[in-house]
Amino acid sequence: MDLFKASVFSLLGVLLLFFLYPPLLLIYLGWGSLAAALSTGPFLQSLGLTVLISTAASLTAVILGIPAAYVLARYEFKLKELVDVAMDIPIVVPHTVVGLMVVLAFVAYGLGPSLNALGIKIVDALPGAVIAVSYLSATYAVRTVESAIRLLDPELENAARTLGAGPFRAFLSVVLPNIKSAVINGAVLSWARSVSEAGALLVVAYYIVVGNTSIYPASIYIYQAYIGLGLDEAVRFSAALVLFVLGVFLAYRLAVRYVGAEGS
């Protein structure tokens, strides 16, 4: 093996260790108490709530992200550079600040009074949590789908149009089937980003009131366990959450492979 190859492989090894050592250690330490964690009612409620928020955010990201990605990939227009930069704002802004911005925009100012008048609660409520995590995760869907559309030959749409398909039909018949892997990828990345969100939720939805019960999102439940009960308690819930997320990722990989195999 030459020096260059040896160097890059060594650095890959360092990165792999950096990525894998902490979660593997967490799972190793929490393994013995996984069953206890998964039979703790409030934690399961937290996990369920997190899945609900993340799925809603992921759907929002995909529904709004696909058209945005299409526009960025296919059209040239004035201020495109600005729109492009705006898509990355959620990545740059600290997450607690995003939480504050959601409170400002949807509670104190702007749409706040109207939503309040309609009886739609934002703080410590599901809509607020979904808005906050959607804001933080949509960029991943936009960028993933945008890359896929850029790689897709625009002549496919041109051919479809001249064969009689209107722009919507051409998009649905020709573009969407060719980017379905990227759409799934974007949805899962948004979903995973949403599951791991804590900063914005600390501000907007520290807990969510469902009936007479207050349910913490999973990340905040773990934080609560850590500051209230100590590291050991936090470890077992964290290990359960990490295994759950990894399981979803594995299922997603298999789904993408299936979709890819079907398409080829």
Add this chain to the structure above:
Amino acid sequence: MLELRGVKAKLGGFQLGPIDLMVEDSYLVVMGPNGAGKTTLLKAIAGLLRAEGSVVLDGLDVSRLPPERRNVAYVPQTYALFDHMTVYANIEFGLRMRGVPREERRKAVVEIAERLAIKELLQRTPRQLSGGQRQSVALARALVVRPRLLLLDEPMAGLDPDIKEAALPLLRGLSQEFGIPVVHVTHDRDEAYSLGDLVAVMHGGKIVEVGDAEEVFARPRHAVTARLVGFQIIKLEGRCFGIRAEDVVVGSGGIRGRVVQTMRSAGGVKTLLDIDGQRIWAYIGSARPGDDVEIELSRPVPLDC
């Protein structure tokens, strides 16, 4: 019949046209150097980019119609086959978009597949096809909807020479067989000569010359055309002439030059001559670099340049 009246389009900094052109139900080959606007012209005719002026098909002005309502078939250079569909579904696509009933669609697909000798490919996917087969499928998909006009953008560009040879007769017969005008873009002069009833030459977004293929190849009027069809350009006493290497006669005449280089070619040894700073090729058997020669141009073609 296709008629273009003052067709203009802007694409970034590139300006197409104004283009005025009339094509009966014949095969028009559009030639031009890279960036001349050939593909842009096809897209303007197909309605795939916004253009001014009029595109008239069989007497009907389709300029304001979107591409899906023009009934103009367009085969891009990549063929743009839908890889996620079978060949059958690809060919059927246009008929489905037009709401043709299933049984009629099936008949039409099978009929066109038989005509283009691709029936055995119907259940395959485009990824399983060779370049020539892909071209045939793209043509079948374009023709099955009975378009009023067929636009072909460099349809031979990706093909191996032997497949190209086999594809020429197929393309040559399209216009007559389907009774529609065909506009075929290429920068390959052999392809243009083999296929075109008419040849148009584009340069800088405009058509600089159009005419009968034989005429354009034998007596080009514009220097751009002359270059494209294989002439060399030489300027003598302030006037431009097109000359082929085989028409440079050595030994007499009042033009003096010097041999710069010799090179083997299929037609014999080619010699590069320098004539007052202009370089042209000629066939001179015994010349060596540095030799002074006297030449005559036997059939020079006067050109606009």
